[in-house]
Amino acid sequence: MRDGTVFVVDDDEAVRRALRFLLHTAGHTVEVFPSASAFLESYEPDQRGCLVLDIRMPHMTGLDLQNELNARGWRIPAIFITGHGTVPIAIAAMKAGAFDFIEKPLRDEALLESVERALGWDQTTREQHLELTALKTRAAVLTPREREVLEMVATGEPNKIIARRLGISFRTVELHRSHILEKMGAHTISELIRIAILLQQDKP
Amino acid sequence: MVEGMMGRIIAPMLRGRLRPPWSGLATAAGYVVVYLALDRVSFLWALHGVDVTPWNPPPGLTLTLLLVKGLGYGPAIVLAPLLSSQLLPLVHVPPLVGLASALVIASGYMGAAAILRYALQIDIRLWRARDLALLIIVATGAAGFVSFGFVAIYALAGLVQWTDSVEVAVQLWIGDAIGVVVLTPALLVARDRFRHVRLPQGPSFWLGALETLAQLASIAICLLVIFGFNHERYSFQLFYLLFLPVVWIAARRGLGGASWAVLLVQIGLIAALEFQDKSPEITRTFQLLMFAVAATGLMLGAVVSERQRVSRALSDSQGRLRAILDTARDGVLTIDNSGKIESVNPAIELLFGLPARLLVGRPVSDLLPAVHAFERLISTARAPLMRGAREELDLRRTDGSVVPIELTVGQFGDPGDEHYTLVIRDISQRRQAEASARAHQSELAHVSRVSLAGGMASALAHELNQPLTAIAAYGRGCLRLLRQRAPEPLLMKEGVGQIVEQAERAGDIISRLREFVTAGTAQRSVVSVETLVEGAVALAQIEATQNGVEIRVHVAPNLPRVLADRIQIEQVLLNLLRNGMEAVLSSGASERLLSVEARAASSQAIEVSVADTGPGVAKELKDRLFEPFVTTKPLGMGLGLSISRSIIEAHEGQLRLISNADAGAVFAFDLPAYGPVCTPGTTRHA
Numbered sequence: 001m002r003d004g005t006v007f008v009v010d011d012d013e014a015v016r017r018a019l020r021f022l023l024h025t026a027g028h029t030v031e032v033f034p035s036a037s038a039f040l041e042s043y044e045p046d047q048r049g050c051l052v053l054d055i056r057m058p059h060m061t062g063l064d065l066q067n068e069l070n071a072r073g074w075r076i077p078a079i080f081i082t083g084h085g086t087v088p089i090a091i092a093a094m095k096a097g098a099f100d101f102i103e104k105p106l107r108d109e110a111l112l113e114s115v116e117r118a119l120g121w122d123q124t125t126r127e128q129h130l131e132l133t134a135l136k137t138r139a140a141v142l143t144p145r146e147r148e149v150l151e152m153v154a155t156g157e158p159n160k161i162i163a164r165r166l167g168i169s170f171r172t173v174e175l176h177r178s179h180i181l182e183k184m185g186a187h188t189i190s191e192l193i194r195i196a197i198l199l200q201q202d203k204p
Numbered sequence: 205m206v207e208g209m210m211g212r213i214i215a216p217m218l219r220g221r222l223r224p225p226w227s228g229l230a231t232a233a234g235y236v237v238v239y240l241a242l243d244r245v246s247f248l249w250a251l252h253g254v255d256v257t258p259w260n261p262p263p264g265l266t267l268t269l270l271l272v273k274g275l276g277y278g279p280a281i282v283l284a285p286l287l288s289s290q291l292l293p294l295v296h297v298p299p300l301v302g303l304a305s306a307l308v309i310a311s312g313y314m315g316a317a318a319i320l321r322y323a324l325q326i327d328i329r330l331w332r333a334r335d336l337a338l339l340i341i342v343a344t345g346a347a348g349f350v351s352f353g354f355v356a357i358y359a360l361a362g363l364v365q366w367t368d369s370v371e372v373a374v375q376l377w378i379g380d381a382i383g384v385v386v387l388t389p390a391l392l393v394a395r396d397r398f399r400h401v402r403l404p405q406g407p408s409f410w411l412g413a414l415e416t417l418a419q420l421a422s423i424a425i426c427l428l429v430i431f432g433f434n435h436e437r438y439s440f441q442l443f444y445l446l447f448l449p450v451v452w453i454a455a456r457r458g459l460g461g462a463s464w465a466v467l468l469v470q471i472g473l474i475a476a477l478e479f480q481d482k483s484p485e486i487t488r489t490f491q492l493l494m495f496a497v498a499a500t501g502l503m504l505g506a507v508v509s510e511r512q513r514v515s516r517a518l519s520d521s522q523g524r525l526r527a528i529l530d531t532a533r534d535g536v537l538t539i540d541n542s543g544k545i546e547s548v549n550p551a552i553e554l555l556f557g558l559p560a561r562l563l564v565g566r567p568v569s570d571l572l573p574a575v576h577a578f579e580r581l582i583s584t585a586r587a588p589l590m591r592g593a594r595e596e597l598d599l600r601r602t603d604g605s606v607v608p609i610e611l612t613v614g615q616f617g618d619p620g621d622e623h624y625t626l627v628i629r630d631i632s633q634r635r636q637a638e639a640s641a642r643a644h645q646s647e648l649a650h651v652s653r654v655s656l657a658g659g660m661a662s663a664l665a666h667e668l669n670q671p672l673t674a675i676a677a678y679g680r681g682c683l684r685l686l687r688q689r690a691p692e693p694l695l696m697k698e699g700v701g702q703i704v705e706q707a708e709r710a711g712d713i714i715s716r717l718r719e720f721v722t723a724g725t726a727q728r729s730v731v732s733v734e735t736l737v738e739g740a741v742a743l744a745q746i747e748a749t750q751n752g753v754e755i756r757v758h759v760a761p762n763l764p765r766v767l768a769d770r771i772q773i774e775q776v777l778l779n780l781l782r783n784g785m786e787a788v789l790s791s792g793a794s795e796r797l798l799s800v801e802a803r804a805a806s807s808q809a810i811e812v813s814v815a816d817t818g819p820g821v822a823k824e825l826k827d828r829l830f831e832p833f834v835t836t837k838p839l840g841m842g843l844g845l846s847i848s849r850s851i852i853e854a855h856e857g858q859l860r861l862i863s864n865a866d867a868g869a870v871f872a873f874d875l876p877a878y879g880p881v882c883t884p885g886t887t888r889h890a
Contacts, residue, residue: 012670014706018677021699025681056666058752083669104669108680 004119005049008032009039009065010081011057019052026112036060040068043076048126050099050118051078052111055089063089066096075125077118081106135195138184146183149176153189154196232280235269239284244292246383246474258487259474260379262288263313263350264387267343270317271328271388272395281310301361308353316346329396330389330459331513333506340385340499347380375484378491385498386470390463397460415456422449423468431476436486443493450497454505458512462505466498535628539568546623555609555630557601568626572599572611596631608635645850650721652847653775657721659782663747668713671706678703716742720771720778730878731770733763733802733810739770740777741800744785753785753796760803763810764877768855773875776848776859780814780871783844787818787869805874813862813872820864829861848873 006028010016013034020030029049033039036053037060055062062080069076077099082090090101099121100114142150145166152162159177163170177189186192243262262284269277282303289302297305320326320342326335355373358364364372426449430442446469454462473494477487529536535552539545548563556563556571563571599609607630614625657664682699685691720743741757748755777800784798797817805811821829828834832846845859852859852873863870 012674014674014702014709015670015677018674018681018702018706021695021702022677022681022684025684025695056750058750081673083666104673105676106673106680108677108684 003048004122005029005031005047006115006119007039007043007049007051007076009034009036009051009053009057009062011035011054015054022108022111023052023115026108026115028115036062036065036068039065043074045072045074045076047076048119048122049076050115050122051076052115053078053080055080055082055093055101061089063093063096066093066098070097075122077121079111079114079118132198135184135199139199141183142180146176146180149173150180150184150192150196151200153177153180154193154200156193228276231269231273232277232283235265235277235280236284236287239265240288240291243288247292258375258379258382258477258484258491259386259470260376260383261387262383263309263343263347263380264384264391266309266313267317267346267384268388268391270313271321271392274321275314275318278310278314281314282306285309297363298361301357301363304357305354308357309350312346312350312353315349316342328392330392330506331510333503333510336389336459336502336506339388340502343384343388344381347384348377351376351380375488378488378495382470382491382495382498385495385502386466389459389502390467393460393463419449419453419456419461419465420468422452423465423472427469427472427476431480436482440489440493443490446497447500450501451504454501455508457505458509459502459505460509462501462508466501469497470494535626535630537563537568537626537628539624539626541617541622541624543567543569545571552628555599555601555607555628557603572597599628608632642854645854648843649772649775649847649851652843653771654721656775656779656782656844657717660743660747663750664713664717666750667746668710671710671713674706675703675710678706713746720774722771728767728769730765730767732765733812733875734759736766736768736770736773737777737800737802737812740774740781743774743778744781744798747782748785748798751785751789751796753788753798755781755798755800757800758802763802763804764879766810766875767878768875769851772851773855776851776873777812777814779844779848783871784814784816784818784869787816787820789818791817791819793817804877808877809857809874810877811872811874813870815863815870816868818868820866820869821861826861826864830859 006023008016008019008023008030010019010032011034016032016034020032023030033042036057039051039053051065053062053065060068062078066078069078078093080090080093080098080101081104082101083104087103090098094101099118102110102114139147139150148166149162152165157165159170159173163173166173181187181189181192184192184195186195239262242265243260246259246261247257266281266284270281283306286299286302286306289297289305290299320339321328324338324342326338328335330336330339351373354376355364355369358372359366359369423446426445429445430439433439433442450462450465450469453465473490477490482490529549532549532551535549535555537545537548537552545564545566545568548560552563553560595611597609597611599607601607610629610631612627612629614627615622616625617623678699682696682703685696685699716739737757737759741755745755747753781798781800788796788798795817799815800812801815802810802812822836825834825836830845830849832843834846849859852875856876857874859871859873861869862872
């Protein structure tokens with residue numbers, strides 16, 4: 001069983017309670033909200049979990065909520081429940097970054113499987129996010145010359161070429177590399193290359 | 205204005221001039237020739253040097269021409285006496301005097317013709333005795349004017365001594381007057397006869413001819429008796445005998461016979477006077493008597509003719525009435541004031557299945573139900589406001605079958621001798637048509653209801669999906685619990701309980717919808733207004749909730765119940781609510797509110813209104829709002845309001861837009877209360 005809470009948002013009390021019942025019997029921690037705005041008020045972005053919400057609600061629809069999440073930069077995965085005639089809206093929600101959608105009448109396997117995946121995705125993303133944050137903190141202590149060397153290492157250049165390009169001696173490059181390994185907490189060159197690629201990807 | 209009035213008077217006077225020139229000229233020439241001939245023939249002798257005669261028919265000819273052809277013949281009227289004075293060499297008259305006297309004659313008779321035709325508007329066919337009397341009076345007056353004018357001119361010219369002028373003028377007056385009175389009616393009647401020839405047929409022709417002969421003979425015998433003695437005293441005393449044939453002919457033949465009889469008597473009289481060479485004074489006296497005979501005979505004839513015409517018109521009208529009654533599809537019967545049937549038409553015989561001879565003489569209450577007894581019929585006919593009022597009732601025929609009829613009662617006859625008309629219309633066909641119209645209306649309402657429900661399909665599907673989703677989720681949850689080693693009984697109980705509850709919720713929605721679209725014929729029952737409002741609001745609420753629209757309901761306490769078709773009234777309300785909802789949503793206003801209100805509008809009616817916060821009804825749509833096929837919705841048929849209105853009207857109420865503002869529209873309808881309305885001011889006795 002994964003960590004994280006399933007947040008259920010539905011304006012219909014019966015459906016809300018039924019979903020809580022089902023998810024509870026499947027072993028999830030469940031929190032329910034009668035409207036999108038109620039959810040937005042109480043949710044903290046560092047809470048792990050996923051959203052299950054009805055796409056068709058008065059005042060703020062599921063699609064509105066997805067857009068609001070995007071605007072706030074909250075990356076919680078949202079699973080939409082669609083009824084008859086709302087599939088086009090569901091597609092629009094997917095384009096807006098929704099995680100998944102499930103059609104009514106609900107099949108529990110589909111819902112539970114989707115919830116599992118969403119929670120897993122949330123966990124993975126959060127872990128990656130944490131690692132990246134740690135790497136960034138470490139990379140902050142590198143000198144500008146060491147950063148240059150790291151970028152060239154990441155492209156797979158040998159030390160000889162790096163020394164010629166930067167106009168420094170082969171020995172100095174080797175010294176920089178050992179400092180970089182030490183500062184970034186890496187043990188091997190291949191590990192260092194992976195870190196360099198991750199950092200480069202994160203750059204805009 | 206003065207010009208217009210003059211035009212109206214003068215234009216018809218001049219109409220004679222507009223006739224084709226040749227026919228007018230021929231008529232004028234013919235007139236002049238006949239005038240001269242008549243003048244020559246009728247001349248007897250000169251009196252004091254003037255060619256005046258005790259019987260002067262030419263003015264009669266003149267007046268006839270003017271009356272028949274109009275005043276356009278003025279020149280011919282002047283020309284004829286002028287030529288007469290110059291060509292007939294009896295007394296020499298200087299041309300200027302001849303012209304002056306001709307002008308006097310023409311102006312006198314043209315004046316008379318104008319007065320008769322345009323001022324008095326007489327009918328020149330002389331069908332009314334009044335017209336003949338006016339003709340005699342005006343013509344006599346004109347003759348007087350002409351006579352004195354004529355003699356004055358002759359006296360001025362020195363052709364007559366002033367001392368003799370009065371005698372000459374009187375002689376001329378008598379001659380002209382009798383000339384007109386004898387000749388003009390005869391010519392006018394002959395003209396009318398000539399235009400409407402009726403040939404007598406069968407034995408009556410011979411009998412008529414025989415009577416004519418006898419009448420002619422009687423005139424001749426009278427004249428013979430009067431003048432046979434050749435003694436003035438006897439002649440005057442016996443003159444009254446002439447009244448006998450004239451009155452006889454007038455009584456038998458009316459004005460037509462009288463005018464010819466008078467003409468014949470005049471000719472005979474003049475011939476006798478000429479033959480016996482009577483003096484001018486005696487002749488004048490006879491002519492005065494003749495004037496009396498003529499006037500009496502003609503007036504009597506006119507009265508007889510008028511009566512004959514009236515009697516013919518009456519019999520025509522009776523025939524027409526009979527024909528109408530015989531062909532009428534409505535039954536018509538008359539009763540006397542004791543209630544006995546006097547007459548029936550064939551439709552009555554058909555309606556009651558009895559021949560007329562078995563109906564006439566029977567009391568009318570034998571035929572009509574007791575509740576509509578005779579007294580009640582009479583009071584209906586007597587009350588002026590009720591006259592012509594119709595009443596519908598069932599008629600039981602002798603064979604036991606029942607026919608729905610409409611009864612109208614009328615009254616005629618003098619006070620104390622009233623008679624009544626009863627018009628009975630078989631309205632079975634109309635009743636059938638009404639019933640089928642009601643069935644159509646009911647079908648149409650059903651179609652509209654189905655379409656109304658169809659319009660809500662998406663909202664209803666969503667609403668049904670909710671309990672189904674919940675049921676599925678609870679069921680799966682319970683299955684999952686059962687698969688566990690030790691299922692928690694409390695959780696299981698909650699799950700199953702919810703499954704039952706949600707299934708019932710779905711069932712409620714379905715049965716409400718099913719009831720709404722069900723194809724029932726109109727069924728009225730006594731229902732409370734709350735039930736009606738709640739039923740409609742429950743269906744509308746589904747869509748309203750999904751769209752975030754609030755529905756507020758206020759039903760006044762202690763409202764009486766109404767006699768209504770519940771489903772149809774709910775349909776009207778739902779229609780108004782859905783229209784209101786669309787209006788509210790289209791406006792994008794922050795306040796999304798519908799208010800349903802029910803209150804007592806009067807002591808006999810309950811008003812239900814639906815107000816929205818939408819943009820109101822567009823002005824260009826307002827007047828046609830309730831017409832069919834008028835819609836603003838892309839998928840709408842435009843039948844909702846039209847059918848709603850006919851539903852409310854079938855309930856004897858009215859549906860209307862009572863307020864239309866930018867802040868929203870208010871539609872309202874009223875329903876008659878079943879039982880008294882309890883307003884807050886009145887206390888109810890328990």
